[in-house]
Amino acid sequence: MLDNGRISSVQLLFLLFITEEATTILYSSGKAAELAGPDAWLATSLLPTLYALVIVGVVVALARRFPSQVFTEYLPEVVGKIPGKLLAAAYTAFFILLATVIMTEGVNLIHIIDFPRTPVPVLGIVWAGVAVYGAYLGIECIARQNQLVWPVWLFSLLLIFLLASKDLHINNLKPVLENGLLPVIRGGITRCPWRGYVFFILMLFPYLNQKQEASQAALLHLGLATSTSLFGMFVMIGVFGDLVTAHLVFPFYALARYISIGHFLERLEILVVIIWVAGVIVKLAVFYHSAGIAAANTLGLKSYRATLLPIAITTVILSRVLYGTNLKLVTFMFTTYPIIALAVELAVPALILLIAVIRKKGGKPIADV
């Protein structure tokens, strides 16, 4: 374990929530509406949550076998040295890719809505710099930062949803399940990778100071995240209808702009920008941290901090090379990415768990409370 930080189970809950919601609510609402139509609110809550429940089961069982090590640290022990290191390298690459995606998401939104003339790499460098600083300070610091961000997040979400629901037309949500379950499943798949970020327990478990509470925190997070996306989609489709939601670039941002109470309470999109920057910085810091730890484990380094700067530079460059435009990014996120995510979040950990059980690797699971 390369980071000596300690986080509480409540901090874990908040971290899991932010790692999912920080980008989801702005980026993947439109796609769900496009695929599932008026049933998007069902799509974003049913299948992804079921999928995440399975992940929680696998991941917590696996993490409990190695309570003081992160995932990439015990891989060689379970599957053998060379395959283990290769897998750890693959995970490092995945974390870097993910960090790239998140940074690009963050930068794109700011670029599109506020700074159309500022060069994108400048925004990216600033963004990466702040997040790397957080990752450098360690998981404890990120978790604390998140505790400050979290109430702002929750307050803004509630405020925007509640104020927007003034214009909610329940007819927009009818008929329920017009085309059967298939669109709901298709729409749900786009949301799965994000709900699946709960697999981060693998990278966060050793820092927990109350290890037996990991699954409770994860389940509570799933409850919160599900209700947030359910309520969020409900309001968005209720206000805009599914067609408009599907064609808006950032439906949630549009929702906040749409709010006008007595020509006095307006311009709430500033709240969206604030929670966007604050939340995505925390999320990005978590990913940089994990990428750094994974890289250090792969290379057998004594400190993860040295790897952060190269990783950050890589993400800034990759973000320009791979996802030059927002369209490329969105296409990747909803076509290729769910498949990679399925492998990384569920398939590989499940396989590793199976091998660990068969080969009797790892300590006895800690008894549940």
Next chain:
Amino acid sequence: MLNWLLNRLGLKKGSGALRKPGALRARVKQDPEDRPLSKKLDDNKKVLAEIFDRCDDLVMREFTIGKQNPVRLLAVFLDPLVDFTQLYNYLLNPLMSNPQVPPAGITIAWLKEQAVQAGQIREHDRWLAMANEIADGLVGLFVDGQNRALVITAFEDNSRQIEQPVSESVSRGASEAFNEDGRTNLALVRKRLRTTRLAVEKVEVGAVAKATIYVLYLKSYVYDGLPEEIKTRLKRIKTDGILASGQIEEYINDSPWSLFSGLGVTERPDRIVAALLAGKAALVFSITPYAIIAPVTLNSEMQSPEDHYNRFWFGSFSRLLRWGALLTAVLAPAFYVAITSYHQEMIPTDLLMTLLATRAAVPFPVMVETLIMGFAFELLQEAGIRLPKTFGQTIGVVGAILIGQIAVSTGLASPAVVVVMALTAISSYSLASLDISTMVRVIRLGFILAAGFLGLFGVLALFSMLTFQLCAQRSFGIPFLSPFAPLSLGDLKDSLIRAPAWLLNLRPRLTGYAEPQRQHSDLKPSPPKPGNSGDSGQERG
């Protein structure tokens, strides 16, 4: 699962404050045990040393009277609280210069009635009363061979040397400040904490220009390891001179590069006492009126003692006001720059028109304009400190005319930026802590630059960076942003708001865990129940 969450958040009764860290320590023996005095002087001395353990300001003056069969006497007192002239005139001089020892030998009665000339004199034969009287500032007189002892008044009256606080004035509350005399400073604290639990440990720092530092803490309240850590860090300092408490601060803080030291500076004894009662420690100096509180959090730095003297509604209001002032002082100019140069759409159209009209003559970009005004304002502030007091008026007039009037009318600055800078200035003056309000001036500059280059995004990014840094900062083991991050819900009662005194049952969780409970939990006042007392309904009927 809800149960679990409540438990974790410390919302459930009996969880939270009593939970961690370090679990509950075995109760330290606090008050002196109430046992009888011994006849042997040496035994009594041993007990005294035990009771006043780690009190370096305790003086034990032993002397002998009588020529044929000499008897040993022991005068015991706390140095800062006792007046030496009185002590000499009433006690030492009469006893030592011309003792006409009666044939029966030295007895307590003889001492009381004939020898000691002090105004007030009392006799005790048990340790509890004896130790408490000594802690109150009386002089204890033990006689070898007697299992009773006397206490004599010889109070130091230093009220005339004590002045009002300069940098931390309050409208309602004690107005005594520390000064440059270590003994007076100790007396100011001792006067408020008249207990044997108060430890005073003396450390000397500096080879040539020596400073005497008293490390103060309450023996049973202070959290594990704090006094030892402070002393270790103080003893580490090898330098030729210490001239101000600020130097000590830089030598002993946890985060040498941080913007905030994590140590509190105050000249108010009541602030020190409040800190000691919360399980913290304090450093009181012999050379400077500024004492140090270790550790502090951002939360405790934002509080003013006045919050507790005013009614809690107003106390809470002024706390919220001060947090608002902190945000304004840091962010207001930056927001102004960001919004006027990048996010004009956020300004209502009418206001935008007005702003544009006033800015039409100004040649600089908003950021430069703000920086110029900020520079002028900082200069005024600096000059105000350096100038002799009699010129204070001049600065005010020059500032008002120069900045308020001429800069605007010549088109060097727009009226809006003057308003913003004035608001910022007022905000930074309303902060309770000197440390915070000076650092805010520096941080503000960074935010103006960030806003000028990257607008609101720059401001948010820099703010995240700042909070990251503050989240990572610890001071003597206590996170600087507690109780917000890490969150302890129970302590939020005394943070952004101040709950009524009868609700603040527990000490802050992270510093006060050695003895979590501050008071009984049933202190909510209520009018007498009818029937319980004489003035109830029956009489009226």
